[in-house]
Amino acid sequence: MHKLDPRRYRQTARTAIGDPVLQGALANLQHRLKTATAEAYQALAEGPGLRQIAHDIRRRAIGNLDTLLSELAERITQNGGRVFFAADADEAVTHCLDIARRHGVKLAVKGKSMVTEEIGLNPALAAAGIEPVETDLGEYIVQLAGERPSHIIAPAVHKTRRQIGELFARKLGIAFTDDPPTLTLAARRALREKFLAADMGISGVNLACAETGHMAVLSNEGNIRMSTTLPRVHVAFMGMERIAHRLVDHDILIRLLCRGASAQKMAGYVSYIGGPARPGQSDGPQEFHLIIVDNGRSRILADQTFREILYCIRCAACLNVCPVYGKIGGYPYGFAYSGPVGAVVTPLMTGINRAADLCQGETLCGACRQACPVDIDIPRMLLALRAKLAAGDRDWDVVPAHPAEARLFDFWAWIMGRRRRYDAALSAARLLQRLLPRENGLLRRLPPPLSGWTESRDMPPVAPQSFLQRKRKRGK
Amino acid sequence: MSSSSTLPANPLTRPLAARPGAVTLFAQCLVDTFYPEVAEAVVTIFARLGMAVDCPPEQTCCGQPAFNAGYRRQARAAARHFIEVFENAGDIVCPSGSCVHMVRHGYAELFADDPGWLARSRRVAERTFELTEYLVDVLGVTDLGARCEATLTYHDSCHLLRGLGIERQPRALIGAVRGAHLVEMEDADRCCGFGGTFAVHYPEISTAMTAEKVDHIVASGAEAVVGCDVSCLMNIEGVIRRRRLNIRAIHIARLLAAGCREDLWHA
Numbered sequence: 010m011h012k013l014d015p016r017r018y019r020q021t022a023r024t025a026i027g028d029p030v031l032q033g034a035l036a037n038l039q040h041r042l043k044t045a046t047a048e049a050y051q052a053l054a055e056g057p058g059l060r061q062i063a064h065d066i067r068r069r070a071i072g073n074l075d076t077l078l079s080e081l082a083e084r085i086t087q088n089g090g091r092v093f094f095a096a097d098a099d100e101a102v103t104h105c106l107d108i109a110r111r112h113g114v115k116l117a118v119k120g121k122s123m124v125t126e127e128i129g130l131n132p133a134l135a136a137a138g139i140e141p142v143e144t145d146l147g148e149y150i151v152q153l154a155g156e157r158p159s160h161i162i163a164p165a166v167h168k169t170r171r172q173i174g175e176l177f178a179r180k181l182g183i184a185f186t187d188d189p190p191t192l193t194l195a196a197r198r199a200l201r202e203k204f205l206a207a208d209m210g211i212s213g214v215n216l217a218c219a220e221t222g223h224m225a226v227l228s229n230e231g232n233i234r235m236s237t238t239l240p241r242v243h244v245a246f247m248g249m250e251r252i253a254h255r256l257v258d259h260d261i262l263i264r265l266l267c268r269g270a271s272a273q274k275m276a277g278y279v280s281y282i283g284g285p286a287r288p289g290q291s292d293g294p295q296e297f298h299l300i301i302v303d304n305g306r307s308r309i310l311a312d313q314t315f316r317e318i319l320y321c322i323r324c325a326a327c328l329n330v331c332p333v334y335g336k337i338g339g340y341p342y343g344f345a346y347s348g349p350v351g352a353v354v355t356p357l358m359t360g361i362n363r364a365a366d367l368c369q370g371e372t373l374c375g376a377c378r379q380a381c382p383v384d385i386d387i388p389r390m391l392l393a394l395r396a397k398l399a400a401g402d403r404d405w406d407v408v409p410a411h412p413a414e415a416r417l418f419d420f421w422a423w424i425m426g427r428r429r430r431y432d433a434a435l436s437a438a439r440l441l442q443r444l445l446p447r448e449n450g451l452l453r454r455l456p457p458p459l460s461g462w463t464e465s466r467d468m469p470p471v472a473p474q475s476f477l478q479r480k481r482k483r484g485k
Numbered sequence: 486m487s488s489s490s491t492l493p494a495n496p497l498t499r500p501l502a503a504r505p506g507a508v509t510l511f512a513q514c515l516v517d518t519f520y521p522e523v524a525e526a527v528v529t530i531f532a533r534l535g536m537a538v539d540c541p542p543e544q545t546c547c548g549q550p551a552f553n554a555g556y557r558r559q560a561r562a563a564a565r566h567f568i569e570v571f572e573n574a575g576d577i578v579c580p581s582g583s584c585v586h587m588v589r590h591g592y593a594e595l596f597a598d599d600p601g602w603l604a605r606s607r608r609v610a611e612r613t614f615e616l617t618e619y620l621v622d623v624l625g626v627t628d629l630g631a632r633c634e635a636t637l638t639y640h641d642s643c644h645l646l647r648g649l650g651i652e653r654q655p656r657a658l659i660g661a662v663r664g665a666h667l668v669e670m671e672d673a674d675r676c677c678g679f680g681g682t683f684a685v686h687y688p689e690i691s692t693a694m695t696a697e698k699v700d701h702i703v704a705s706g707a708e709a710v711v712g713c714d715v716s717c718l719m720n721i722e723g724v725i726r727r728r729r730l731n732i733r734a735i736h737i738a739r740l741l742a743a744g745c746r747e748d749l750w751h752a
């Protein structure tokens with residue numbers, strides 16, 4: 010597999026479109042979850058309007074992020090946990106490695122966590138001689154295959170039962186089968202040994218609660234609960250925006266998160282973790298660390314235009330309805346986060362010019378916003394990113410991405426400013442299109458920069474007379 | 486089936502006596518340039534309602550193509566021209582959901598830092614209506630006396646549906662066309678893959694999406710797909726024709742102006 014890189018958006022997308030297995034899997038996933046999620050919102054006791062209430066809860070939390078985070082840190086410290094604020098990926102990874110070294114960790118079991126993908130934790134652990142083992146079934150499959158997750162919630166969505174059967178036969182030494190229960194059982198056996206042998210548990214955080222000093226982690230397999238309680242040390246990574254003020258906010262946000270993620274009323278396992286095991290408690294780690302990761306989030310927080318993307322609770326509902334994601338899958342987005350949310354977050358975190366294709370490679374159809382449990386206006390932010398690419402932007406270190414196209418639009422604006430010029434442009438187009446091949450009255454091939462259109466589509470010619478020209482003639 | 490009686494009362498609906506004698510047409514640049522017959526159809530529809538259609542001769546484009554591509558300075562230039570041309574008009578009607586969405590919502594973003602133009606754009610936006618919305622919600626009509634014996638399916642354009650919330654109006658209008666049989670396709674509300682410059686910059690992704698749309702149209706068994714935006718229709722038809730399928734893409738205005746099937750099939 011190629012290294013993930015948003016600069017390869019088009020090529021990676023093309024490969025995905027040409028892969029019938031992937032196309033089937035994506036269609037399946039979207040078909041299953043699109044209506045189910047919409048219905049799950051409808052079925053909320055408070056009605057789908059709860060999404061706007063949740064939006065306001067998130068807005069207030071992000072507006073008070075500094076106070077909420079220090080409240081959380083204080084409570085966790087009181088409970089005997091340790092909190093570290095990491096400015097960037099390096100700091101977060103290094104801090105985790107330090108903890109691991111102090112405890113002589115050889116094996117770490119991991120609950121599903123996108124922020125650890127974001128900071129590149131697994132390769133760093135491996136390089137330090139620590140074996141990281143993903144324990145979410147989907148993540149485990151992807152890890153065994155040496156790949157990266159292609160969906161925020163369903164990381165192995167791109168793999169078929171058959172492929173998984175072959176993978177397990179090769180890696181776990183079992184006889185080939187594509188029977189899901191048998192495969193699940195094989196994974197469970199292999200993972201059980203890892204759970205018992207692990208020195209460290211690593212998890213993400215779905216949502217922290219400032220008021221109580223807890224972090225909620227959700228799963229459907231119970232694996233996160235085991236990762237966070239069995240090993241002697243637990244390290245939790247949390248994107249610094251993943252916090253709500255009060256426990257009553259959790260009630261709303263977590264119900265919406267589960268509906269957005271998988272059209273479930275509630276995840277199978279919800280744990281609230283507030284620190285290490287207390288003296289006398291038999292369960293829980295001896296040491297608990299929370300690493301709160303900034304890694305570009307403060308910069309997003311400081312910009313009113315993009316702050317809204319920090320309301321995201323990473324449910325992946327937007328991926329499940331996005332018609333572009335439905336065709337290209339997760340890899341073209343070139344980072345931990347894919348789909349509509351990735352198209353906004355990745356440019357902001359890794360460079361807008363570098364991820365220009367992510368800002369431009371959507372149709373602004375608005376399906377993501379409608380599916381988002383916290384009603385985030387993703388199309389608005391995509392437009393804002395495009396505006397930065399078009400004109401450049403000092404604050405975000407953006408240089409104009411397409412100077413030639415900008416000149417074309419200058420010319421276009423000049424034409425649109427007077428009907429006389431518009432009519433002249435139509436006349437010119439009519440002359441030029443005479444040179445183009447036609448079939449059944451439609452144009453078969455357009456010259457650059459419009460040639461993309463006719464790669465797989467015909468184009469109507471400019472009419473002999475525009476409507477306004479007809480009217481003018483008639484009026485005379 | 487005429488659904489006018491089943492539609493919920495709309496506060497916008499004007500009683501017959503309060504109907505203006507004329508509307509102002511913003512033809513929209515793609516209609517004006519590629520599909521003048523769509524604008525002709527709009528004129529026919531209003532003539533049947535006894536209303537004249539005013540057509541400001543200086544009109545060009547609302548600015549949406551530049552806005553969606555990020556070129557805000559250029560979009561503002563076109564938008565200012567649009568506002569100047571239309572600010573003294575009465576009710577402005579446009580046979581395109583995405584352009585009405587641009588005027589209603591895009592301009593607010595475009596002129597956010599310019600109170601003068603923002604106020605002017607608001608005044609125009611308040612009086613700008615998408616065709617089907619104007620017919621059904623403002624005038625309170627669904628039956629325009631049209632006739633067309635055909636099995637049709639309807640494609641929901643993105644900005645029309647999710648931006649303006651227009652979903653039942655076109656269906657009610659199609660339902661009232663004599664002889665027309667409306668069948669819903671799967672995922673009628675899913676994007677067709679047009680997306681303006683997106684279609685040109687990312688043709689593989691765009692046409693993969695359009696192919697899915699066309700497959701759903703074919704599976705519906707319809708002889709034609711009807712829509713409210715020629716941009717989507719141009720895209721869908723482009724693939725239909727490249728695949729040499731015997732299916733039409735028809736703007737709703739032409740359907741509503743039709744006297745018989747031949748008006749659409751042999752024009």
Ligand code: SF4
Nearest residue numbers: 321322324325327381
């Ligand atoms: S943007 Fe909304 S829908 Fe998408 S992952 Fe975030 S919360 Fe979920």
